[in-house]
Amino acid sequence: MSSYQVVREGAKQVIKLLEKFPEERFKYLVSFKATQLERFSRIAGLPISQKSSSEIANNKASIDEIKDIVNRTSGPLGLQKEMLKKMQAAIPHDQFSEASMKDQINALSNLVGNKYKNYYEVGNKLYNPAGNPEYYQRIIDDIQGKKKENILAGLRTVFMGR
Structure with missing residues (x-):
């Protein structure tokens, strides 16, 4: 060939x-x-x-x-x-x-x-940090439009960290 x-x-x-x-x-x-x-x-x-x-x-x-x-x-x-x-x-x-x-x-x-996602598997600590365990889920929900935060909830998140 x-x-x-x-x-x-x-x-x-x-x-x-x-x-x-x-x-x-x-x-x-x-x-x-x-x-x-x-x-x-x-x-x-x-x-x-x-x-x-x-x-x-x-x-x-x-x-x-x-x-x-x-x-x-x-x-x-x-x-x-x-x-x-x-x-x-x-x-x-x-x-x-x-x-x-x-x-x-x-x-x-x-x-x-x-292959590389499976090879370099990250633990649950990275996906759910102890200080704010729902951080990434909130971001994904916001991107997908599932759950919208109003202005007061957004300000509370910024100032309080949760």
Whole structure:
């Protein structure tokens, strides 16, 4: 098997691992999972999945579209040729070897399997500190919108520590 085929097969394995990767709890402008799926789909030669509804609504230019504009025109958007050359040099080029693809697969499988969370297990003392045992649970409840503190309860927490 040639190295190109090994890299393509490795990219397919990475895609399978990425599909197991959990969704982000907080929505950002760019999703790690979505960008990596797009990146490795291109390497594996698979069709790139449909854009999410938020991307379609925002009509943002993708990296491929920006690369296409930079590569096919001599001076897009009135850029000087020096700046255009700097931009072309800064465009990332995905060049994976067999070893680097194995490293990608290994790293992603460790993340999906929670290897380091299980290896470096922290005790209950960190999750429930003696001085304020419900500290982290209050934060999580507030983030998820389960339990909101009013202004008086918030001031009491700030001044009293509980």
